[in-house]
Amino acid sequence: MSDPVATVVATGEGQPLLCSKENTVAITPKPRRLKSGQVVWDVQFRPTPGSSPTREVFDTLPAAKQFVTLIDRVGGAAARAARDMATMSGTSVPTLNTAIDQHLDELRASVTAGTIRRYQQIANTRLRPTLGDLPCDLITRPVVTQWLAKQRETPVQRGRTKGSTPSYKTLRGAQALLSSVLEHQVRAGTIPTNVARGLKLPRDGIVRDKVFLTPTQFATLLDCVPDAHKPLVSTLYGLGLRFGEATALTPADLDLDAAQPVVRVTKAWKEGKKGSYLGSPKTRRSIRTVTVPPSLIPILREQARKKKPGALLFPNAYGEQITSGAFHARVWQPAVAASGLDPAPRVHDLRHSHASALIAAGIPLPVIQRRLGHESIQTTVDVYGHLAPEAYAGAASAIDLSLTQALPKVESEAAPDEIVGEVLEERQIEAPDVAQQ
Incomplete structure (x- = not known):
């Protein structure tokens, strides 16, 4: 058998592998022969910046190299902790x-x-x-x-x-x-715990806020959209659909002659290995029926005119799917730039603006949840709850209507002053000053 130590010298196997931030000198696994004749591999490193060098010993060069790689990626202290906590049961653990x-x-x-x-x-x-x-x-x-x-x-x-x-x-x-x-x-059963679960992430980076367009701002934006795409933009805002849902609509999804005109959302564009395809919407509740505002009915009716029931309601110039990338580059960005809106809205902000308009009109959040197709009311509350402070104030006003019917009755049936005083005295409570109420 060849001598591992001699092999390292001959092949250059002991050349430096990495140089982490904590180790200004490149870390090199070095072979060392024990008295028994066994060759082990030493990895010398600094657990933390400026600390004294320490050493870990490995039976094989691949294990030593793996440890050096770990040091470079997570630091010396974390690498040592990982090795100390590694499973010792002999179970085969996948990478x-x-x-x-x-x-x-x-x-x-x-x-x-x-x-x-x-x-x-x-x-x-x-x-x-x-x-x-x-x-x-x-x-x-x-x-x-x-x-x-x-x-x-x-x-x-x-x-x-x-x-x-x-x-x-x-x-x-x-x-x-x-x-x-x-x-x-x-x-x-290959590892005991999930160490990535529950990890909190900081929000100190730049967070792209949602843009809630006012009706006036939407009108300004719509004026800058090419005429061919105004129906799609109006539908996105008027129905609050996702882009993939709106561009998947067909005339068969419309029922504009019903007592309450509606649009049925049953499909959306998905991305697969071979490109886009029509599949189910994002969540189970995304399959829904959305009522159509009167001003949008003639627009949708015109879009459906002369189209086959299964044809796309909003196709591109070739009668095919409008992709989000092409729409953003050729339609949306130029329109936003021309509108001068600041901050600049994204296409999905039309959906947010739809929800904010409903909230401003006093529509309850559960109704908005069903209209938007959110799987959980919590999603609706988390995304839009902050827009409805008036709704919380309105809740107090609403219950006050009931209270005012009961409170006068309580006052009219109140016990005489002396009885009230006796009750308060028994409870060792000072009688309230009516003037301070």
Whole structure:
């Protein structure tokens, strides 16, 4: 057998691997022969910046290299903690890359292809590059917090926000996927706990606020939209539909001659491996019937005129689906720029503006929930509850109408002053000064 120590010298296997922020000198696994003749691998590092060097010993070079990689990604102290907490039962623990594949394979039976595709994108950009080759039992809470800190500094790699700092929503999506993957391993019995569950994320970054357009602002914006797309923009605002729901409508979804004209939302555009396709809306409650405001009826009727029942109500110039990307670039951005609105609204802000108009009109949140197709009333409250302070004040006014019918009766049936005084005296309560009430 070849001498491992001699092999390292001959092949350069002991060349520096990494240089973390905490270790200004590159970390190199170094072989050392024990008296027994066994060769072990020493990794010398600093647990924290400025601390004294310490050492971990490994039986194999791959294990030593893996530890060096972990140091570079999460720091010396977290790497040591991860090693100390690693499963010692001998159970085969998959790497996070393998765990991600296992989790997504299980999900394929219950979620859409577009959802799988989105999860793959998150995994490929946020999970695999940093944590992918680590065994799941080496991913501890400190490792996750260090990973999250690094993700906050990792720019967005694609889309309209390419190069910018990731949003809270982006980070939350990555953390949620990591938590789901680890939870799958907990159920499989390969790790004891899910260390990514319940991790709180800071909101100190730039948060893109929702834009709630007033009726006047919407009118200004609509004037800047090309005539061919005014019906779609009017429908998005007038019905509060999601873009994928509105662009999936057909004449068959309209019932404009009913006593109460309605639009039936039963489908939406989804993203799959082979492109867009029509599938179910976002949630179970998204399958809904939406009443149509009178001013929108002639617009929808004209859109449906001369179209077959199954044709798209709002097609592009070729009679095909209007994609969100093309609409944003060719229609929405130019219209917003021309309108001069500041802050600039997004397409989805038409849905938010629809809800805010309903709230301003005093429509109850449960009604708005059903109209928007939110799965839970909590979603409606969380997103729009702050817009309804008058509703909370109105609740007090509403109950006051009932109280005023009862309170005079209480006063008219009140006991004489001397009886009231006796009752108060028994309770050792000072009689109130009526003038102070």
